[in-house]
Amino acid sequence: MTSSKGGQPTKYDPLYPNILIAEGLDGDAPWTDVQIAARFGVCIDTVRIWKKRYPAFKAACSLCKQRANAVLESTAFQVAQDRPVVDIDTIETKDAEGTVLGTRTVTRQRTVSADTQILKLLLMNRLPEKYRDVQKVEHSGTLTWVDIARNGAADPSGSSPSRPA
DSSP states (O other): OBOOSSSSOBOOOTTHHHHHHHHHHHTOOOOSHHHHHHHHTOOHHHHHHHHHHOHHHHHHHHHHHHHHHHHHHHHHHHHTSOEEEEEEEEEEEEOTTOOEEEEEEEEEEEEEOOOHHHHHHHHHHHOHHHHOOOOOOOOOSOOOHHHHHHHSSOOTTSOOOOOOO
8 A cells, every 4th residue: 555645545556557457468457447446446536546646557547448449349340240140959859748759950040130339339438539420510601690689590591581570
């Protein structure tokens, strides 16, 4: 434990960044701040404070998340494709008394469709800078406060709306 300036000593251990990096290399890295908090037995706010206070911890968290994001993208690409699935069923043939006379195996092949909406949401929430829905809106013409006050809104055609007398 490292001591802080005042109050209760912090639970932060200088080895935490190394632990996160080692777990990241093994593929068992926590992906979110919530998981990192659970890993070290602290609350989410504590993890956020540690990231502000300890640059090595912040870098280790970032490294874990980058690796997790790469795994997520790769997995999402594979899951987003329709894929064949083989179902194997064993069917028993019975007589009138219920005695098993024989069994046979039936193999069926089918295609499983991907749930692309859930993958889209997952990627947009996890990697918003890369997968956000962007709408580019361009404005043309002019709008003045006089137009707004006089007409309630500017008419793009330039004609003013008819007013009651």
